[in-house]
Amino acid sequence: MFLKIYKNSFLAPLKTLIPIFIIHFALAIVGGISIKITDSLQENVPIATLFGVISALSSVGITGLGIGEIVLVFASFRKAVATDEAYLTYTLPATTGQQLGARTLSIATWYVIITAISTVATFVYNAFSGKGLFLTDVMPSGEINAEIVWLIIEICIMAVVVIASVLLHVICGILLAQKFSTKTKTKSANAMTVLIGFAEGFALMVIFITLTVTLLSSGNMGVVNASPHVIIWTITVVAGALGGLCYFLSYRLMGRWLNLA
Amino acid sequence: MTSALEVKNLNKKYGNFLALDNVNITINGGKIIGLLGPNGSGKSTFFKCVSGLLTYEGQILVHGRPVGAESKKIVAFLPERTYLDLNMRVCEVFDFFFDFYDDFDVNRAYELLATLGVDRNAKLKTLSKGTKEKVQLIAVMARKAQVYLLDEPIGGVDPAAREFIIHTILTRVNEGATIIISTHLIRDIEDILDEYIFINGSKFISYGSVKDVHDQGKTVDEVFREVFRCF
Structure with missing residues (x-):
């Protein structure tokens, strides 16, 4: 029963998150390329400014999406336990420990995945910007x-x-x-x-x-x-x-x- | 032989409001029972206590099992609201029930669905209110549970839908199971009831056989109106 609840609560936000992950990586690529273009077109101020704005918005977007993704995971949990769907959740033949443990573990799993995706997106951003990875700084x-x-x-x-x-x-x-x-x-x-x-x-x-x-x-x-x-x-x-x-x-x-x- | 449902000294309070007042009742298996009472009398509260959705004082045993994970394996509860994820497709709802309930008969579920003419791949949010409720009912009735708790299954739906629901209850219930139906539309449901319970002001005030009422030349609906007369 623990694994069934874990599987279902893990899969619940998946359909919503997959397109957001795709946008996340797309923004990282767009942001990185924009920085590269900004650096290479310094003499053309309007174009450089435009791509500078795009790269800044992409950075904000990447950060916002990372936070938004984890909020969505918690929203999925809230939907299962604090809305009308709780009628279904709490009538499942499961103990309290199984319910809480499985759902907590699925949230933790998503947290690890989202952190990994955000980290990779940051690396992609830096790679496309031509500035290389920043590993040595940390x-x-x-x-x-x-x-x-x-x-x-x-x-x-x-x-x-x-x-x-x-x-x-x-x-x-x-x-x-x-x-x-x-x-x-x-x-x-x-x-x-x-x-x-x-x-x-x-x-x-x-x-x-x-x-x-x-x-x-x-x-x-x-x-x-x-x-x-x-x-x-x-x-x-x-x-x-x-x-x-x-x-x-x-x-x-x-x-x-x-x-x- | 253990009773289907044994309730002793059941009390439920919401803050200072007493929703169920010292309920004591024993229900044997294999019956269709109407839980009848006016709005706010405690019908839904009773169902939620038996289903494990509310904490309470007293004792509830379902086929000898206290309310918990073990009793939930044999109790099928249909609440009065839509409680499924509306982004799910009908087939996903059935997969979910099949996953969690060992007694879920997926073939039975699709047989019933076929009579509605609903596409199994349709998302619940694209269905009408009445069809959503029917899908919920199918998911519950496709379980071979020992106790079914149906909270206002025919309220708010058209007469044709009511007929479908009543027919489904009669023909698809697990043999030997106990069904408790709460409603205030007594005329529509009376013909299928074996017993009735009247509830009013958080108390169970009467529990009897429908046949006995009919033998007296009355209907349960008439008795209800006499008991719950407002003026």
């Missing part, structure tokens, strides 16, 4: 030794925990919004709760990204006077605890506290 500076390797492993563990926590925050936000909407029947309560889930989740993500970039580029914490390992594990534990709390709340909301209007 590699750690200095000599690679055991300490650096261990730091990278710790950062990877933190990344997985933080991303899982972010996803669980949003899932919990969606389920809380559904709960509030049956009580208050106001769209504002609904929207506010989902936004809180997104905001808290993405705040964690920003902290993680900032920390990672700081560590990789400078090897120390700058303002914060603490060992990088302590900082990493503190964030990992806090994110893990918050994620666990969100999972517990979500489990309750889909199980013992379920009340479909």
Whole structure:
């Protein structure tokens, strides 16, 4: 039953996402080519400006599509648990653990896919722009030794925990919004709760990204006077605890506290 | 022999509003039962409790199983609203039910679909309201469940559609299964009922045999109007 729910919830947004992925790559190619044309036609100001605008819009489009894709995945989850389709979802012969676990895993799978697609699209953009890949800009500076390797492993563990926590925050936000909407029947309560889930989740993500970039580029914490390992594990534990709390709340909301209007 | 449905001290509150008040009932298998009551009396709430869509106080056993994943394997619930993804095609709906329910008879589903003349590749959103409801009914009735809960299956559809729905219920139900139909269109459904339950103001006020009512020279519709007279 777990695999069936996972398969169905994974496939649900697929038809909508495939054309968006195609547009995503198309924009990357258009953006990259536009930059190349802009650079080669510097003497022709109007044409260079036009292609400069196109490349800028493509960059914004690529970023927007990446965010839009993950929002669509969450929208598909919300459709299954917080709209009339929830009547079908919650009458399936599955336990709460199977429902929540399978749907969370499918969202996580999509997150990995969308991140990979966005990364590849960025590489395509740079490749077509003629500026080459930017990998060297994000590699750690200095000599690679055991300490650096261990730091990278710790950062990877933190990344997985933080991303899982972010996803669980949003899932919990969606389920809380559904709960509030049956009580208050106001769209504002609904929207506010989902936004809180997104905001808290993405705040964690920003902290993680900032920390990672700081560590990789400078090897120390700058303002914060603490060992990088302590900082990493503190964030990992806090994110893990918050994620666990969100999972517990979500489990309750889909199980013992379920009340479909 | 376990009863099809055993309900003890069932209470359901929405905030301070008591939607079901101390419901106690035992329903044996193999019957078609009408759950009859005015709007807001608690019919849908009862169905949702039995289907596992609402939490409640008390005990509900479906063929001896408490409400949960195991009871959902043998309960087929048709809500009063469209609950399928309208972007799905009819064949995808049947594939979905076939995937999740071991008792779903896909051949039976397509047989019923053929009588409607609906293209299996048609998207649900292209179908009329009545046809959508029929497709939903087919998906539910094509299951060989032990308990069917049909919430207002004939409300809001034309007389021809009502006839199709009633005919489907009568001829396609799993042998020995229990069907509970909620409606306030009693005249249309009375001829197929074995028993009736009257519900009003969140209480189950009467449970009896339709034959007994007919033996008294009355119809269930007449008794309903007497019991629920507003003026």
